[in-house]
Amino acid sequence: MPIIVQKFGGTSVADAEKIRRAAERVIRTVKQGSQVVVVASARGKQTDALIADALELNPNPPMREMDQLLSTGEQQTVSLFAMALEALGQEAISFTGGQIRMVTSSDFTKARIRSIDAGRIHRQLDQGRVVTVAGFQGVDEGENITTLGRGGSDTSAVALAAALGAEECEILTDVDGIHTADPRLFPDAAKLKQISYDEMLELASLGASVMHIRAVGFGKKYDVKIHVRNSATDMEGTIITHEVPQMEGVVVAGATVQKDMAKLSLIGVDNVPGNAAKIFAHLAGAKVIVHDIIQTEVSPQKANLSFMVVISDLAAAKEATEQIKAELNCQDIFVREDVALVSVVGVGMRTHYGVAEKMFTALAKAQVNIDSITTSEIRISCAVDEDEAEKALQAVCVAFELDKPAELRAKV
Amino acid sequence: MPIIVQKFGGTSVADAEKIRRAAERVIRTVKQGSQVVVVASARGKQTDALIADALELNPNPPMREMDQLLSTGEQQTVSLFAMALEALGQEAISFTGGQIRMVTSSDFTKARIRSIDAGRIHRQLDQGRVVTVAGFQGVDEGENITTLGRGGSDTSAVALAAALGAEECEILTDVDGIHTADPRLFPDAAKLKQISYDEMLELASLGASVMHIRAVGFGKKYDVKIHVRNSATDMEGTIITHEVPQMEGVVVAGATVQKDMAKLSLIGVDNVPGNAAKIFAHLAGAKVIVHDIIQTEVSPQKANLSFMVVISDLAAAKEATEQIKAELNCQDIFVREDVALVSVVGVGMRTHYGVAEKMFTALAKAQVNIDSITTSEIRISCAVDEDEAEKALQAVCVAFELDKPAELRAKV
Numbered sequence: 120m121p122i123i124v125q126k127f128g129g130t131s132v133a134d135a136e137k138i139r140r141a142a143e144r145v146i147r148t149v150k151q152g153s154q155v156v157v158v159a160s161a162r163g164k165q166t167d168a169l170i171a172d173a174l175e176l177n178p179n180p181p182m183r184e185m186d187q188l189l190s191t192g193e194q195q196t197v198s199l200f201a202m203a204l205e206a207l208g209q210e211a212i213s214f215t216g217g218q219i220r221m222v223t224s225s226d227f228t229k230a231r232i233r234s235i236d237a238g239r240i241h242r243q244l245d246q247g248r249v250v251t252v253a254g255f256q257g258v259d260e261g262e263n264i265t266t267l268g269r270g271g272s273d274t275s276a277v278a279l280a281a282a283l284g285a286e287e288c289e290i291l292t293d294v295d296g297i298h299t300a301d302p303r304l305f306p307d308a309a310k311l312k313q314i315s316y317d318e319m320l321e322l323a324s325l326g327a328s329v330m331h332i333r334a335v336g337f338g339k340k341y342d343v344k345i346h347v348r349n350s351a352t353d354m355e356g357t358i359i360t361h362e363v364p365q366m367e368g369v370v371v372a373g374a375t376v377q378k379d380m381a382k383l384s385l386i387g388v389d390n391v392p393g394n395a396a397k398i399f400a401h402l403a404g405a406k407v408i409v410h411d412i413i414q415t416e417v418s419p420q421k422a423n424l425s426f427m428v429v430i431s432d433l434a435a436a437k438e439a440t441e442q443i444k445a446e447l448n449c450q451d452i453f454v455r456e457d458v459a460l461v462s463v464v465g466v467g468m469r470t471h472y473g474v475a476e477k478m479f480t481a482l483a484k485a486q487v488n489i490d491s492i493t494t495s496e497i498r499i500s501c502a503v504d505e506d507e508a509e510k511a512l513q514a515v516c517v518a519f520e521l522d523k524p525a526e527l528r529a530k531v
Numbered sequence: 532m533p534i535i536v537q538k539f540g541g542t543s544v545a546d547a548e549k550i551r552r553a554a555e556r557v558i559r560t561v562k563q564g565s566q567v568v569v570v571a572s573a574r575g576k577q578t579d580a581l582i583a584d585a586l587e588l589n590p591n592p593p594m595r596e597m598d599q600l601l602s603t604g605e606q607q608t609v610s611l612f613a614m615a616l617e618a619l620g621q622e623a624i625s626f627t628g629g630q631i632r633m634v635t636s637s638d639f640t641k642a643r644i645r646s647i648d649a650g651r652i653h654r655q656l657d658q659g660r661v662v663t664v665a666g667f668q669g670v671d672e673g674e675n676i677t678t679l680g681r682g683g684s685d686t687s688a689v690a691l692a693a694a695l696g697a698e699e700c701e702i703l704t705d706v707d708g709i710h711t712a713d714p715r716l717f718p719d720a721a722k723l724k725q726i727s728y729d730e731m732l733e734l735a736s737l738g739a740s741v742m743h744i745r746a747v748g749f750g751k752k753y754d755v756k757i758h759v760r761n762s763a764t765d766m767e768g769t770i771i772t773h774e775v776p777q778m779e780g781v782v783v784a785g786a787t788v789q790k791d792m793a794k795l796s797l798i799g800v801d802n803v804p805g806n807a808a809k810i811f812a813h814l815a816g817a818k819v820i821v822h823d824i825i826q827t828e829v830s831p832q833k834a835n836l837s838f839m840v841v842i843s844d845l846a847a848a849k850e851a852t853e854q855i856k857a858e859l860n861c862q863d864i865f866v867r868e869d870v871a872l873v874s875v876v877g878v879g880m881r882t883h884y885g886v887a888e889k890m891f892t893a894l895a896k897a898q899v900n901i902d903s904i905t906t907s908e909i910r911i912s913c914a915v916d917e918d919e920a921e922k923a924l925q926a927v928c929v930a931f932e933l934d935k936p937a938e939l940r941a942k943v
Contacts (some may be wrong), residue, residue, distance in 0.1 A: 135584070135587040139588065169607070172547070172607075172611060173610075173611060173614055176547050176550060176551065176611055176615040177614040177615060178618075179618075180614040180617070180618075181613070181614065181617055184614050184617070184624075184625055185610075185614075187609075187625050188606075188610035191606050191607050194600075194606075195584075197599075198585075198596045198599035199588055199596075201593070201596045202592040202593065202596050202597075202600075203588040203589060205589055205593055205596075206589035206590075206591075206592075212595070213596055215599075217629070217674075218674050218675075263630075264627075
C-alpha cells in the first residue's frame with residue numbers, strides 16, 4: 120500500500136475545529152487506499168507563547184532548555200490529532216521525535232537529521248493505524264531533545280517521507296501552491312503545476328517563504344516528491360520534483376523580489392590570492408550571511424569586491440569589514456542600504472538564449488536602473504533601488520508572461 | 532555532599548515570578564551545601580487546560596494519547612525552571628521522565644514506577660548542576676510516555692529521593708505542613724512536627740489531601756524522610772518518617788472527616804463460607820472502591836454485611852449488589868446516602884487504653900449519634916449523620932486536645 124506523508128502547519132491545526140478538519144482529510148486519504156503519516160507543527164501561536172515564557176525568565180536561555188521547552192508544542196498537537204482521528208473512528212498513535220529515533224546532531228535549536236527508525240512507524244501503519252509524528256524535533260545521541268529550527272516541520276516531513284519510501288510528501292498549507300511570483304506583489308501570478316528542486320531552492324533562498332529551504336534540499340537529496348497544496352481544498356497544488364524533460368521548455372519558473380537588503384562594496388582591495396577567502400571567512404566568523412558576491416578587477420594590483428546582506432546583518436557586516444580593512448589594504452568601504460534584489464529562476468535558462476536580455480529590456484522599459492547583476496546557472500538577479508522593487512518585479516513578470524501557466528506562454 | 536529533592540506543586544510554579552522565587556529557594560539550599568534535585572508539576576491550571584483541549588476533540592480519548600499530551604505540562608515547567616536557575620547564575624539541566632529512565636508499567640494515566648536510572652542525575656549533580664525533573668511521568672518498556680495519576684509528582688519526588696539516596700524529600704506546597712485536622716473545619720488545629728508513614732497513610736486514605744497516598748507508601752517502603760513545608764516561608768513543616776519511640780506517647784496524631792459517603796447494608800445474607808468474597812469480588816469488578824466493611828452474625832444461618840462507598844460510586848455499588856442479591860439469598864438491601872465518617876488516627880493507640888471510650892464520650896456529649904464503628908490498629912472511625920459531621924469532628928478534636936502540639940497535651 121502506498122504511504123503518503125501529510126504535513127500540517129501551525130495554522131492548519133490552530134484549534135479543535137481545524138484539527139478535526141485536518142483529521143477528516145487524513146481519513147479521506149486513508150479511504151483512497153493509502154497508509155498515512157501525519158507530521159504536525161505546534162498549534163497556532165503556541166511556539167511564540169513558549170518563547171515569550173522563556174524570555175521572561177531568562178533573556179538568554181540555554182539552547183538545550185529552549186529545545187526541551189519548544190518541543191512540547193508539537194507533542195501536544197500530535198497527541199490531540201491522534202485523539203481526533205480516534206474520535207472519527209480511525210485508529211491512530213502519536214510519536215515524538217525521540218520515539219521514532221529521529222536522531223539529530225546536538226546543535227540545539229538548529230539540529231540536523233542523521234537517521235530515522237522507520238520500523239516503528241511501519242509496524243503501526245501495517246496494523247491499520249495512522250501515525251502522527253511531532254515535527255520540528257529529534258533527539259541527539261545523548262537523548263537530549265533537539266529542534267530543527269523554524270520551518271523544521273517541513274524538513275521532518277520530507278525526511279520521514281524519504282525514510283519510509285513514501286509515494287508523496289504533502290505540505291498542507293494556507294496557499295494553493297507555489298506561484299510564479301508572490302501574489303501579494305503580482306496578483307496575476309500563475310500557480311505552478313510543477314517545479315524542480317533546484318528552481319525551488321533558488322526561489323526559497325530568494326525569499327519565497329512557502330517551503331523551507333532545508334526541506335527542499337532533503338527532497339532533492341532523496342528524490343522525495345513534494346506536493347505543496349491548500350489544506351482547505353482538494354485542489355491539486357504544486358509538485359516539487361526532480362527535473363523532467365518538459366521543464367526545459369519553461370524558461371522562467373518564477374520571479375522574486377527581496378527587499379531589506381544592503382550592499383557593501385570594498386573598493387581597491389589588494390588583488391592577491393587569498394584576500395577574498397580572508398574577508399568571507401571573517402564575515403562567517405561574525406555570523407553574517409552573504410549574498411551575491413561580485414568581484415571585478417580594476418587594475419592588475421587592485422580589485423573591487425561587493426556583496427549583499429539582509430539589513431539585519433548590516434551592522435555586523437560593517438564592523439567585520441572595518442576590522443580587516445587595513446589588512447586587505449582596502450581603500451574605501453561603501454554601503455548602500457536601500458537595495459532590493461529582483462530575480463528570475465528557471466532550469467530552462469540553461470538551454471535558452473536571451474533570458475538576460477529580456478529581463479534587462481523589461482527593466483529598462485520600466486525605467487528601473489540596475490545597480491548590479493549576478494547570475495547562476497538557473498537564476499539572474501538584478502540589484503535595484505528599493506523604491507522601485509515592486510515596479511521592477513511586475514515588469515519582469517509581465518515580460519516573462521508569469522500570469523499564465525507555462526504551457527500557454529509564447530514559445531521562446 | 533547530601534542530596535535534597537525539592538518538589539514544587541503547580542501553584543508554586545504558576546507564573547514566571549513564582550518560578551523565579553522557587554529557583555531562589557533552590558539556590559539557597561545549594562549554598563547551604565546540598566546537591567539539589569527539583570521535581571516540578573505543570574504550571575497552575577495547565578493540566579486542566581490540556582484535558583479540556585483533549586475532551587473537545589474526543590470525549591473518550593485513548594489513555595496513551597492523554598499521557599503523551601499531559602506530560603508536556605511538566606516538561607515545560609522543568610525547562611523553564613532550569614532557565615530561571617541559569618538566569619540567577621546557577622547551572623542547571625532539565626530532564627523528562629524518559630530521559631532519566633523513570634521506567635513504569637504500561638498502565639496509562641495511572642502507571643506504577645518500576646525503576647529509575649539515578650546515574651544520569653548523579654553525573655549532573657557532581658558537575659555542580661541543579662537537576663530539574665518533570666514529575667508525574669515516566670516511560671514504559673516500549674518508550675511510550677506514561678503518567679502516574681493525579682498527585683503523581685509527589686510519588687516521582689519520593690521515588691527519586693529513594694533512588695538517589697537523598698537525605699530528605701521536601702514537598703513544597705501552599706500549607707505549613709500536616710495538621711491534626713483540616714484547619715478549614717477546625718481552625719485551631721495544631722501543626723504536627725512529625726508523623727509516621729502509617730499514620731499519614733491512614734490520614735491520606737481518610738481524605739487528608741496534603742500528601743498523595745502512593746507517595747507516602749513509597750516513602751515508607753524505602754524509608755525516605757519526607758518534609759512537607761510551605762514554599763513561601765523558611766519555616767519547618769512536618770516530617771513524615773518511620774516510627775520513632777516518642778510517637779508512641781502521642782495517642783492521636785490527627786482526626787479527619789470524610790463527607791459524601793454512602794452506606795450499603797445487605798440484610799440476611801446466607802452465612803456460608805465464600806459469600807463475602809463473592810460480593811467484594813463482584814464490587815471490585817464494577818470498579819467500586821469499598822470502605823469500612825462490617826459483618827455481623829444475626830443467626831447461625833444469616834449475617835448482615837455493610838460497607839461504605841463514596842457517593843460517586845453509589846450507583847455502581849447498588850447495581851452490583853442487586854445483581855448478586857439472589858445468589859447470596861439476601862433478604863434486603865438498605866442504602867443510607869447521608870453518612871460521614873469521623874476518624875482519629877495515631878500509632879500510640881496500640882499501647883494506650885481508653886481512646887475509643889474518649890471518642891464515643893465526646894460524640895455523645897455533642898449529641899452526635901453513632902451509626903456504626905470500625906477500627907484498625909491505629910484508627911477508630913465512626914459513621915455519623917452527614918449534617919453532624921463538622922460538629923462531630925470538632926468535638927473529637929477538643930477531646931483529644933488537637934489544638935495543641937503533642938508535647939503540651941495532658942498525659943493519658
